[in-house]
Amino acid sequence: MANALHRTQPPADKHGENAKPRRRSGVSGPLMFAIVIAATIFVMSVFFRVSNISVEGNTHYTDDEIIRAIDIEEGDNLFFFDRFAAVSRVFAKLPYVEKVTVERQLPHRVIVNIVESRALAYLQLGDEQWTLDHNCEVLGKAAEGETGSLISVEGVSPGTLLIGETMQTAAGDGETVAYLSEVLSQLQDRELYTETRSIDFSDLSDVEFTYGDKYTVVLGGSDNIEHKFGMLVSVLGQLKEGDIGIIDVSDGTTAHFSPN
Numbered sequence: 401m402a403n404a405l406h407r408t409q410p411p412a413d414k415h416g417e418n419a420k421p422r423r424r425s426g427v428s429g430p431l432m433f434a435i436v437i438a439a440t441i442f443v444m445s446v447f448f449r450v451s452n453i454s455v456e457g458n459t460h461y462t463d464d465e466i467i468r469a470i471d472i473e474e475g476d477n478l479f480f481f482d483r484f485a486a487v488s489r490v491f492a493k494l495p496y497v498e499k500v501t502v503e504r505q506l507p508h509r510v511i512v513n514i515v516e517s518r519a520l521a522y523l524q525l526g527d528e529q530w531t532l533d534h535n536c537e538v539l540g541k542a543a544e545g546e547t548g549s550l551i552s553v554e555g556v557s558p559g560t561l562l563i564g565e566t567m568q569t570a571a572g573d574g575e576t577v578a579y580l581s582e583v584l585s586q587l588q589d590r591e592l593y594t595e596t597r598s599i600d601f602s603d604l605s606d607v608e609f610t611y612g613d614k615y616t617v618v619l620g621g622s623d624n625i626e627h628k629f630g631m632l633v634s635v636l637g638q639l640k641e642g643d644i645g646i647i648d649v650s651d652g653t654t655a656h657f658s659p660n
Contacts, residue, residue, distance in 0.1 A: 478508065518533055530561050537564065628650075
């Protein structure tokens with residue numbers, strides 16, 4: 401009977417009281433994670449220091465001016481450097497910068513790529529001339545002799561002009577600014593700006609400009625500007641060297657040339 405009872409007794413479970421107790425790790429998971437993070441930060445702060453800063457694409461500003469605006473110097477930590485804040489500082493301090501990117505190149509290099517605005521036109525404000533880019537952003541007071549190669553914007557009464565900001569008219573007329581920006585952008589994109597002397601915005605429905613001291617180009621209103629400039633380029637390609645007169649693209653569908 402005793403033997404029968406012994407045979408029916410269940411075997412000891414390996415997870416039960418006969419199992420060997422497990423050893424617990426001396427370092428907990430969260431503590432190990434914190435140690436790894438601390439070690440990583442230490443390595444990044446010690447070994448990834450800026451030792452090479454290069455600036456590309458700049459002509460108006462020197463390398464040193466751009467580096468100072470970014471507020472970075474050799475020895476700064478490469479990983480902890482805030483690129484977004486650096487870009488904001490550049491735009492705030494350097495109005496001729498249109499685009500900027502800051503690239504970190506391990507282990508020690510920072511590359512700054514600059515696209516500068518081009519002074520394309522100018523406004524007369526009292527005795528001063530103020531320069532504009534193709535977006536009508538105010539770049540600053542014109543340097544002596546600078547306006548000779550720029551487009552004179554006539555018929556616009558400027559309000560307060562703030563460097564680095566879009567120009568404002570005295571009447572706060574956003575339509576005028578938008579139209580002027582569109583015209584300047586077309587002149588720049590189609591490389592017509594070098595031969596454009598002045599633009600008359602006295603009447604928004606009858607805007608015109610002089611081109612190459614030979615032609616008066618009548619744009620009319622602000623509709624279909626891109627198409628109007630396309631027609632203008634086509635006409636210019638067909639005119640002969642001695643032709644002088646008026647190129648009228650104001651109706652937005654056909655171009656007319658009237659010789660003088």
